[in-house]
Amino acid sequence: MKPQIKILIAVFVICCLLISPCMGLEPVSTVTPTQSPLPGITTSTISPAPTQSPEVQDNTSASVVRPKAVDDNGDLTKGEEKISTALLLETNETSGNPQGSETGLQIKTVPVPPAPAGDGGKISSGKLVYVYITTRPGYSTHCVDSLVADVKNRNEDYHLVVGWADVANLERIAELDGVRNIRQVSPPRVHKGINTTQGDIIHKTASVRSTYGYTGAGMKIGIISDGVNHLADSQATGDLPVNVHVMRDQSSGDEGTAMLEIVYNMVPDAELYFHDSGNNILEFNDAIARLTVNPM
Template sequence: MALASRAIGLLALMLVLPARMAEGAAPAQGTSERLAPMLLQLLDEYDRAGEDGVRRMAAARRIELRESARGALLPVILEPSAGISTRQIDAREIEALGGRVDAVSESFVRVLVLPSEARRLAELNGVRVVRTPTLATPVSGFGSIVSESVALTGANVFQESFTGAGVKAAVVDLGFQGLSTVIAAGELPANAITMDFTGTGIESTTPHGVAVAEELMDMAPGVQLYCLKIGDEVDLQNAATYLSQNGIHIANHSVAWVLAGYYDDTGPINDIINSSHDNDGVFWSVAAGNAAQSHWRGPWSDPDQDGRLNFTPTQNTLGLGLSDGTITVFLNWNQYGNSVTNLDLYVLDGTGAVAASSTNPQNGPQDPAEAVSFSYDPARAPYTAEVVWVSGPTTGLDITLFSFDNTFSPAVASSSTMDPADAHGATAMGAIPESSYAQTNPPLEPYSSQGPTTDGRVKPDFCAPDGTSTYTYGTLSSYGTSFAAPIAAGAAALWQQKLGVVAPSEFVSTFVNFARPVGAPIPNSLCGSGELMVSGPTVSCGTAGELIVVLPALLWLRRRRERRALRGSDGTDLARRPQV
């Protein structure tokens, strides 16, 4: 699918959603139809509750407002009409309507505008849709603190000959808060190159990217590190262009995006990753996602014919787990490009009262997507979600719900990968606890997203450890598939030093050759081809001359047990103290 229009639902995973006219033509009637439904939700909230209302809704959907002397500025995405390039959209016309161009990529324009003036952007020539940004969320050894993944994957043995020297590798993430502190502590290199595509500052938003970079550098301590901060699809596309222009062939993206497509290798986020992979030869290692317990997928079912989706044969509500803050729930279905079925999403409290709702229209051009966000109040719990049919056919309708903040009951772990983990140009990484990695057929983390994709392909591609150690998050505390992904990126950097610049498929083939199977058959939709191993077993001679085969992970397990005995009188792990 081309980088086409998308409607968006928001949070710290991130989300997405579509209109039409020729350049130079007078604005057609019904220009308000160019305003995507989720943008209209924000603007309606402004009409109802003013700037404070917009701030609350934007924060819940993880849209970062910009401050100005005139008030809070809302970032919106413009998609050009067919045959119009982003460079042809007139910045002066945007300014005349109250907006300001903030960033431009090949397919999108990001504009900052006061909520009170945002509706006027629908009058722009050459623009077919105005919408909110697609939202993304973090899928939450270099130096003295070395990730356990280095030994578990055999990278420590490989590092005796190759460290990634001469190789460029990028971490493309939502923020690098604390980067200078971690560099000063010696856990990331002082020559790290940074680029902020968001305009909000490299060391803001989240420390997530710093911890991810630590894992990559531990695996390949000789690489030239690039830290690229992005916030939406404009930034992601510009980051991909930057990789191409700077000869960077390895990139890590531990971020998940929802509502950009139906998790089937299509949509604007996947298009960016696939183009970078296919045309520029970039190996993208991405997090599979942490959504196995916060995902539901199934066909439309309404045996009692009450117009509500049944999540089980006898249950037409979806239980929402406990939360200490804001809950956001996302709904979409398999009608991108022609949404002929109209569905609405409601959240009910324990008394059955509506706590939140999303009732966007779907009658053709709109994306088949809804999103709600609300503040969790224990006094009103338990909360449940309902999907209500409004109009249109239900035959063949396939439905998906996700949440970033809480679990579902019932949850469906299968097909819980998000974009871009479902992209063919991404190597998607699931997570296995570091404490279990040396075992035969170890269990996945219970939250690690599983395949297959909604179009039936096997994902994730491999698994790597999580629950490992970084300066940013502490000892054995870096949990999530976010920290499995940079293990593969670091492994690719080691192999690139050995092989030179090769096609991304060469790295994948190498990893398949060395992977340790998990589950059956191989590959499977739990762990793909198995546990990532940088190299094969170590072979040495025993005392009687016999050959001894030592798996790197088993060698690590023995050393880990030995290290646990090395503790000072204060309980400090002496093996983790910096060497002087």
């Protein structure tokens, strides 16, 4: 073989060996010069590149780090997944969250019974929070009674329990098979300003009364709100009639008084009823039922 050909073959082999590692590829063959049986001619043989042994391949695949499977809720336990975020943060003593209205939670502190607790462990830390506990269909709402400090309301049709539960017991309650979720009871919101609402003018009910003679006679109108603290004052000034029926007023506030005054201005001959809104959704439902079933 001519010297030029030998040089080209050598350069080709060197280039292959250099390019392969740069590209991150494994060499596929090795070129080995051999002496040809013909005088003056050198030939080359191509040998397949050695493959990795099964042991090496297994070790390589085993060294690959795979991401840990994590559910949508991160590292929460099954019990924690059933608890609302606000309550879950409250159970963490290091969260530094303030108590009460700033967190949207209704919280109170009670004495912790001496050990052994006569309440069966219902009060562990003495820090109680007002909660809704929803149970699964097929389970009685009484399945949580052994861990809830004070049950205020329950409704089997809605699978709902309302009560005061110790913050330290929330996860234990959530871990019960019959519990679907636990969330905080948000206090009722009222909407009133410092100025008298001109409802009669806005709705032009004065024109309706004067044109058609509709004054609300024969109608019964029920109001649900926070309270009627100054009902007597409004009756004394003539802003409300003396025959307002107050079915229950256990809350504190005067939005109910203001709403009654607006209705009275619009339909002065209607019969007026009031019931407070209660402290949770079940009490609110009861207020509606009493207004509709009893007097209305």
